[in-house]
Amino acid sequence: MSVRVQEEDIDIGAELAEMTVGNHAIGGLGVFVGLVRDIAGEAAVAGMTLEHYPGMTERQLEAIEAEACARWPLQASRIVHRVGRLEPGDNIVLVACASAHRQAALDATAFLIDWLKTKAPFWKLEETRAGAHWVDARESDDAAAARWSR
Amino acid sequence: MSVRVQEEDIDIGAELAEMTVGNHAIGGLGVFVGLVRDIAGEAAVAGMTLEHYPGMTERQLEAIEAEACARWPLQASRIVHRVGRLEPGDNIVLVACASAHRQAALDATAFLIDWLKTKAPFWKLEETRAGAHWVDARESDDAAAARWSR
Amino acid sequence: MKVLYFAWVRQRIGVGHEAVTPPPEVLTISALVDWLRTRGPGYAEAFADTRAIRCAVNQEYVEPDHPVASGDEVAFFPPVTGG
Amino acid sequence: MKVLYFAWVRQRIGVGHEAVTPPPEVLTISALVDWLRTRGPGYAEAFADTRAIRCAVNQEYVEPDHPVASGDEVAFFPPVTGG
DSSP, X not given: OXXXXXXXXXXHHHHHHHHHTTOTTOOEEEEEEEEOOSEETTEEXXXXXXXXXXXXXXXXXXXXXXXXXXXXXXXXXXXXEEOEEEOTTOEXXXXXXXXXXXXXXXXXXXXXXXXXXXXXXXXXXXEEXXXXXXXXXXXXXXXXXXXXXX | OEEEEEXXXXXXXXXXXXXXXXXXXXXXXXXXXXXXXXXXXXXXXXXXXXXXXXXXXXXXXXXXXXXXHHHSOEEEEEEEEEOEEXXXXXXXXXXXXXXXXXXXXXXXXXXXXXXXXXXXXXXXXXEETTEEEEOOOOHHHHHHHHTTOO | OEEEXXXXXXXXXXXXXXXXXXXXXXXXXXXXXHHHHTTOHHHHHHTSOGGGOEEEETTEEEOTTOBOOTTOEEEEEOOOOOO | OEEEEOXXXXXXXXXXXXXXXXXXXXXXXXXXXXXXXXXXXXHHHHTSOGGGOEEEETTEEEOTTOBOOTTOEEEEEOOOOOO
């Protein structure tokens, strides 16, 4: 169980290997990686800057992860989110969940990224030819997170 | 779009990097990795040998992947499945789907592994203290695959 | 009381954080927002539409009727867009 | 006709593949299975419960009433357990 915020790129292979090495109770590993797209709506994106709320970010990520661990029998989980300036093609976030069976691993992974997108205090400042603008929250993200309410 | 059957271990970081490099239309990457557990039911597993049907395996994996590409707007997909002798902790299979948005990437990944488990001609010979035995197909796998029928 | 601002709330107000001493009748987030609005045009602009703003007290999400006290860390920011 | 066997079907029959020339009245998978059963006790054992066996013709899954012809590649195996 581990969450981290960092400026450096995410070494996906190393993160996943660290989660699973030596734990032979793991039968399935679910992973989601978010990347910077070069297009937003109609506009070409040159880059973006991710701001966050140090302290609260880690608390929220830990709370999200604890909720996933309470809902599914996880053997390991990990959230790594980048901040600072990113360009198209760059990794933004890695979430991963390992469990004995695949359904728990996949469901917990989907849960983590849905909740992270509505609860973790990160904000994207997107750069297009029209200038820099703060990305608006998407209603579809709230709807995705609401699926998990109970 | 690529499927492969191999004896060597799967370099997960390299496979995912190859799928996404240079494609800035990708906003989300869903991944599932299956690993050998050290326990099956009550018995400790010392290892297993994966047999397959060369030729038909690749055809089935390509058909499964084509079906995923028909159902979701994927930018890239990959299936790598190992054969031969494996030990607890070893990677068995990697499936991954990249799309502009996360829901398509995650759904297509779950679809691929569910279908692979019921359609792709692989068989596991499991070694326990009681000897070697062929793993029985699980009804829960049929049920998981049936969710995607339409 | 320490107050933090993020994203466009920070840009409109012009600072990322500040120490403030609101009058003693400011006992809730709503009252704090009303008081902050009086501190200048940047504040008024930032808090023009409070439906677009989220608030945390001591790093936990709260609603506008939540109490605030002098030792609290209060943060205002738009809905999150990470991931 | 080339016939392939996998997993415990292969083990019971004792070979992974063989070339066979069934009599001309063998026109379907069902008829082929009935004829294969007569080739020895291993075959009889392998095909004792055909509900536990899947079949592919030319690397595509088929049902027992599927036709077979001399140039076909026919495979018998248990339900798959990969992934």
